[in-house]
Each structure stands twice: as structure tokens, then as C-alpha cells.
Amino acid sequence: MSPQQMFGAVYKTYFAEKLGLDPKNIVFVSAIPCTAKKFEVTRPGQDVDGMPGVDxxxxxxxxxxxxxxxxxxxxxxxxEKFDQPIDIGSGAGAIFGATGGVMEAALRTAAEVIEGKPLEKLEFDDVRGTEGIKFAAYKLGDINLKVAVASGTANANKLLKGVQDGTYDVQFIEIMACPGGCVNGGGQPTQPALVRNTVDLKKLRASVLYKADSDKLAYRKSHENPLIKKIYDEFLGEPNSHKAHELLHTYYIKRGK
Ligand code: SF4
Structure with a gap:
């Protein structure tokens, strides 16, 4: 599931229980840069006990x-601070909106889990930047990992075809449909031509997210966020548990040709 749907699902179960609220009385509103997420709210396979996760x-x-x-x-x-009880965010979450950001957040966690020690440098610079397709290779413990990041559907198509025909040898792929990622999402504020023609908005907006993921933050890795740990400890059990699958996963069907 996407972050908005996961958030809605966890809010209407775990947090409703903690706050003593009837989930039927909760109206969950998400603010997102993405027009596709308006459609996603109505997709099958997104409900929580028969209720929409996001209203x-x-x-x-x-x-x-x-x-x-x-x-x-x-x-x-x-x-202002975030409202209780969901009041802790991580730098890994902040960079999700830029192409390569989800990859970098996942690599931070994967590297620490595989190597069993804190990373010396959290920035994975090779997967940053607004190029349509990026490749990088990392050694995580004994694993030689080759990764690819694509943004924009034409680039996604090119990358996936290259993987299918053996041109690209990669084990881990991130794809964002919008060129540059969610910072350039279809639901973002529009800008007049004078701005669009003179400012690289994708780069500028991404730079704001990378700045938000700063050394001053208490948590820059998803797996260190105490709130996430608590949700798993008290409610979901462990990653990939039955409950996590039920609430945080969805399915897709082939549509059209
Ligand atoms: S990349 Fe575009 S389509 Fe995909 S989640 Fe972000 S805004 Fe939505």
C-alpha cells in the first residue's frame, strides 16, 4: 500500500483503539501531491474492516x-509540532518525495540490518538527482547490490524493458510515475511559465526535502523511529506478520491491454 493508505489503516485500528475512538467516527483526510491518490482512495483492496482507510x-x-x-x-x-499521538517523523520519510528518496530510505535500513552496525554515512548520493534513470552499486555486508531508480513513465518503461531483455542487471528498483518524483506530482501547485521556464522546480523542491532530512533531526532512519517500533511491538508484531499483511498490503489487477 502507499503511505497514505497505510497511515489510514493504522489510524483506524491501532490509534483508534489507543485513543478510545470508534473508527466509524473518524474522517481521515490526507494532503498529497498526487492526483492518482484521489483515485487510490476508491480502489478495491484498500478498506479497513469494511471502512475506507482514507476518506x-x-x-x-x-x-x-x-x-x-x-x-x-x-x-x-x-x-507547530505534529499532533499527538503521531508526532515523530524521520528524515527517511521526508526524502520519500524525491526520485531516489524511497530507495535511499530503504538502503539506510537494509545496510544497517545486513551489516549489524550503524552506517557511517547516511547519504546515498548516487541515487539522488533528477535524472530520469539512475544506476548505483553498493556492497552491503557480503551482498553486492545493484540498484536502479526511474522516474516518469517513459523512463520506467525503458528500465523495465531493459531488465526484461537482460540489458540491465539490477536487484532493487524504485519507480516513481512523475518525472522527478512526488515533488513534481500531478496534484502539486502549478507555476506560471515564467517560473517553470527559469527554475528547475523538481531540483528545488527535492532540495527542500533533503534539507529537512538534516543532521539536526533525532531520527533519519525509518527503523529507528520510536513510533514505528512501538506500532510493531504493540500491534503489528513484526514486519510481514499476518496483521501487517492484512492492513498494509494490497493487490493489483491488470487493467486494459
Ligand atoms: S510519483 Fe507521482 S503518481 Fe507516484 S505517488 Fe508520487 S505524485 Fe503520485
Missing amino acids: IAVTTRELGRMIQQAGIDYKGLAD
Whole structure:
């Protein structure tokens, strides 16, 4: 499942129970850069005990317009902490929105789990950047891992065809449908041509996410986030447990030709 659906599923089960709420009385709204996620809310295989995990998906473009229409001085708002009880995020989560970010977050965890010791350097620079297809190779313990990252459907097609016909030898692939990743998602705020033609928005927006994943953060790896650990300890059991599969996984069917 995508992060929004996982969040909705965990909120309407584990957190509803912890907060003493009836999940039927929860309206879960997600703010996302992605028009496809509006469709995803309605897909089969996304429900939680017969309820939708996410009730309403609002794109960042729509949210921006609502903020403008309400006359809110967004830039003047003071920073606030996340609401309890989901109040801890990690740097690995922040970089998910840039092409290569999901790969880097996964590599941080995989490297530490395989090598059994903390990583000296958390940045996997070779999978960063806005190129349409990126390749990199890493040695994790005894494993020689070759990875590929593609963004944009034309690049995804090229990469997958290359894997199928043996041109590319890779074991781990990240694909994002939008060129540059979610930072350039179909639901992001639009910009006038003057900005689009003079500013590399994909690069600029990605740089903001990499800045958010800074040394000042308490947690930069997903597996170190104490909230995630708690959810597994108290509720899901372990990764790939029956409950985790039931709540966090979905299925896909072939549509069209
Ligand atoms: S890459 Fe595009 S389609 Fe995929 S989740 Fe991000 S915004 Fe949505």
C-alpha cells in the first residue's frame, strides 16, 4: 500500500483503539501531491474492516487554494509540532518525495540490518538527482547490490524493458510515475511559465526535502523511529506478520491491454 493508505489503516485500528475512538467516527483526510491518490482512495483492496482507510484525499494544489480562499497568511504561520499521538517523523520519510528518496530510505535500513552496525554515512548520493534513470552499486555486508531508480513513465518503461531483455542487471528498483518524483506530482501547485521556464522546480523542491532530512533531526532512519517500533511491538508484531499483511498490503489487477 502507499503511505497514505497505510497511515489510514493504522489510524483506524491501532490509534483508534489507543485513543478510545470508534473508527466509524473518524474522517481521515490526507494532503498529497498526487492526483492518482484521489483515485487510490476508491480502489478495491484498500478498506479497513469494511471502512475506507482514507476518506478524503486533498491535493497540495487544492489545499493551497483553500488556504488562499480562507485568507490565511500561510507564510506568517508559526511552526507547530505534529499532533499527538503521531508526532515523530524521520528524515527517511521526508526524502520519500524525491526520485531516489524511497530507495535511499530503504538502503539506510537494509545496510544497517545486513551489516549489524550503524552506517557511517547516511547519504546515498548516487541515487539522488533528477535524472530520469539512475544506476548505483553498493556492497552491503557480503551482498553486492545493484540498484536502479526511474522516474516518469517513459523512463520506467525503458528500465523495465531493459531488465526484461537482460540489458540491465539490477536487484532493487524504485519507480516513481512523475518525472522527478512526488515533488513534481500531478496534484502539486502549478507555476506560471515564467517560473517553470527559469527554475528547475523538481531540483528545488527535492532540495527542500533533503534539507529537512538534516543532521539536526533525532531520527533519519525509518527503523529507528520510536513510533514505528512501538506500532510493531504493540500491534503489528513484526514486519510481514499476518496483521501487517492484512492492513498494509494490497493487490493489483491488470487493467486494459
Ligand atoms: S510519483 Fe507521482 S503518481 Fe507516484 S505517488 Fe508520487 S505524485 Fe503520485
